[in-house]
Amino acid sequence: MATTASNPFPFPSRRSPDDTLFYAVYRLPPPADLPPPALLASLRSLHLSLLSHLAPFLSSHLFHRDPFTLSLPTDPASPCALCASPPVPHLHGALRFGDSLPDEWLAVSLLFALTRAFPNLAARAWDSDGEFLLIEAAFALPRWLDPDTAPNRVFIFRGELHILPPSLLPETPSLEAALAAVYDDSVDTRAPDAVQAAIQRRIAGLPERAAENLHTARVIVPASVAKVLNEEPCLIARAVEGFYDRDIDTMKHAARMERFLKGPGGEGVEMVRTSVRMTRAMYAQLMQQNFQAPRGYLMPRREEGPEKWMEAELGMKIACGFEMMYQERRCQGEEVKGSTWEVYRKSLEATGCFEGLLPGSKEYKRVMEDAMQYYKSSTLFSRAREILSEPVRRIDEILAMPYSADEFKGIDLPPSDNDSWLYGGEDELNAELHERQKEMEEYEAVKKHRKSQKQSVASSSISQTDEFKLGEITESMQEFVRKMSSFEGAEVPANRRDMESVDLDVNQFFKAMESVLGGSSHEQAGRDGGFNRKSSSSDMDFDDSDEENDFDEESGDKNVADDFMESYSDALNKELSSTTIKKSFARAPLSDANNEGPSEMDVSATDGEMTPVDVDLNLVESILNSYSSQQGLPGPASNLLGLMGVKVPQDGKKS
Structure with a gap:
């Protein structure tokens, strides 16, 4: 800092x-x-x-x-x-x-x-x-x-x-x-x-039931303590705190009992019986600790009965607590020290104000004196002093008034409350544990219900996955590609299983092409492999003479084209053999290459031979990756599959 x-x-x-x-x-x-x-x-x-x-x-x-x-x-x-x-x-x-x-x-x-x-x-x-x-x-x-x-x-x-x-x-x-x-x-x-x-x-x-947390007990205490409790019952909290948090230094004050065993003139103070009310926690803190009465403190003989002894012992602890609390707060108020000063001093040590200084040295004392002066001038000091001195000031005011032991004689005191709760709290503890166990069971039941719902959703997703076949994507795409389209776009029925064949008037189509491209378009279309050859041979009617002339010309060109494609393919394979493009596609096993239908080719890592690329597998992988990357949102893959009537189940990893 x-x-x-x-x-x-x-x-x-x-x-x-x-x-x-x-x-x-x-x-x-x-x-x-x-x-x-x-x-x-x-x-x-x-x-x-x-x-x-x-x-x-x-x-x-x-x-x-x-x-x-x-x-x-x-x-x-x-x-x-x-x-x-x-x-x-x-x-x-x-x-x-x-x-x-x-x-x-x-x-x-x-x-x-x-x-x-x-x-x-x-x-x-x-x-x-x-x-x-x-x-x-x-x-x-x-x-x-x-x-x-x-x-x-x-x-x-x-x-x-x-x-x-x-x-x-x-x-x-x-x-x-x-x-x-x-x-x-x-x-x-x-x-x-x-x-x-x-x-x-x-x-x-x-707060109506708060009185159940209080305990009333008869005690035998010095008359000065009885006077203070009669005027300020809330000070019992400070007395019990002083007794419960005692240390060796504060116990020295209890050994002398200078404030509560001596009257205004220095004479001894009589013992009286009075009733004191405290919280159950206070009563437990007093009863559960052994404490020897200081020298000079009057205690009854045990022969006078256990009840009187218990009242005197409890009163002795309260009186010693008052003495320790009073003397400690008075000293702290005079020395301007207390818990707030200790916290403040430790914070100074943590921030390095005394770093490199030997405790007790001249420089250390100077820094400590400056810190004390600053502490005295702060609002923290004034508030701490007021809090520390308030019980001391109030006790002095009460004991300055005339009082005597006769004030507490002949008074009908309420009986002490039953303290069986102090020793028989097992039932209360079990009830509290049972309540917590009930909450845990309800929570686990809700958690189990949610888990079962998730499992049911997952099982339905698995069933959908079992019913779903990857081949549907391949079949749908092939069927989609085989369909013809116009300048208005591709026609895809809502359900691919109910697809009907798309009719196209070929003659009308070529007439339209000839009007735009000229007469050569008809001849070029005959050589174009863009249409299905089976459909072309059956649906298209060409003039016999034109077809023979075209065949003669094509037969000559075909040999030249085949030689060129073979040399071009060899050069391309040699060029691609040193690249990583072969890793970009999934390939079919080499042994089955001869059994595959028409497919694209890729460069194998073995002997530079060409191995077939599995077109269907690459197609499915690409579409599914695109579908998964959409994360359930609309996109090209989901739209295309939806138009083709293919339903892809939810991603099992994400569900």
């Missing part, structure tokens, strides 16, 4: 994380020719309308990592970095679902619900796999659709999936053209019913 004086440390190109869903919402038709203030006001109005519609659900639901949100682009009139799209007015968002795949499909169901409630909205969703909606419906997709042809062709509109066919837009469509086609009611872009059914099976019952 090249650097410039104004931007010596360019930002890295965005790469979609493996656990993040990206989505965008567009108003149709897109507002055009609006000044930036009016465009921004229009998007803000749409933003408020959509959030108001989703508020009843979002306020009560808990996501595994990030909540479903919609935000305005930084500059609606500029290309969007998040969507990697041109400056088309829209709202967008990114949702990290982590290990909770149901959250991804829940977000998709919300997009379907929004486009159903707002008919003039279109949405699109993608993740690191690309158009993952198409992956879900892979067995029902049209054959032309693949990752290379899918960009800007898949949209959610009016509660259904829409796919732009290549017949509508052959090349990769622009986003503006694609949105216009989706909004155009005269254009059918709705995906096939099989594709719709595959997607609807995945989001059936959502």
